[in-house]
Amino acid sequence: MGCLPECLIDWDAIYSSVQPHATFSAGVLFGVAWWIWADAQLYSMSVGHSSFSPLALIPGLVATAAVVLMNFVSREELQDDYLDDAATMRAKLLLLLSYLVSLGALAGAVVLLVQAHQGGKDMWVGASGVLQCCLVLASGLLCWFFHAGGNSSLGYGYL
Structure with missing residues (x-):
């Protein structure tokens, strides 16, 4: 039996080194996503x-x-x-709802891409919508995964 990746990589050290920069990186990804879409339009x-x-x-x-x-x-x-x-189940259901909404957004962007292809329109507009959705959702996952706890000065606060 070989060694699993957990014993080869110190995941806690990687997490603690990435966490202070994750919110900024997520914001940059979010901005790039909307910029790509606006540029294509x-x-x-x-x-x-x-x-x-x-x-x-x-x-x-x-x-x-x-993402919100x-x-x-x-x-x-x-x-x-x-x-x-009950509170844990509500949190899980809200997270599931957000994943379903994000999949719906991605599916809608793909539908617009297919319609642009079938209509002979500029494909960059449809492709930018798919890329925009992927980058927006990646920024949300990055922000969610590296969110600091309530007792930390890192991260962001709730609205």
Whole structure:
């Protein structure tokens, strides 16, 4: 039997070294995601002479709402000994809801990409929507996973 990766890599050291920079990195990812989408929309309007479709805005807004929902739940709330079973179950259901909303946003972006391909439109607009959703959701997961606890000065506070 070989050695498992847990004994080769010090995950706690990696976590503690990445945690102070995770919120900033998540914000940069979020900003890049919306910049890519806006760049594709403006390029399509200026070079391709197409009109702006508000429908293209929906997957990004839904993905952003999923990130907000996801970050309402802390990892401490998912543990069985948090407060009681009902509070833990509510936290798990809210996290599941945020994952379902994020999958819906990604599916909507893919549908817009397929429609752009079938309609002979600029594919960069549809691809930027898919890339935007992926980057927004990656930023939310990064922020959620490396969120510091309530007793730490690192991380962010709830609204």
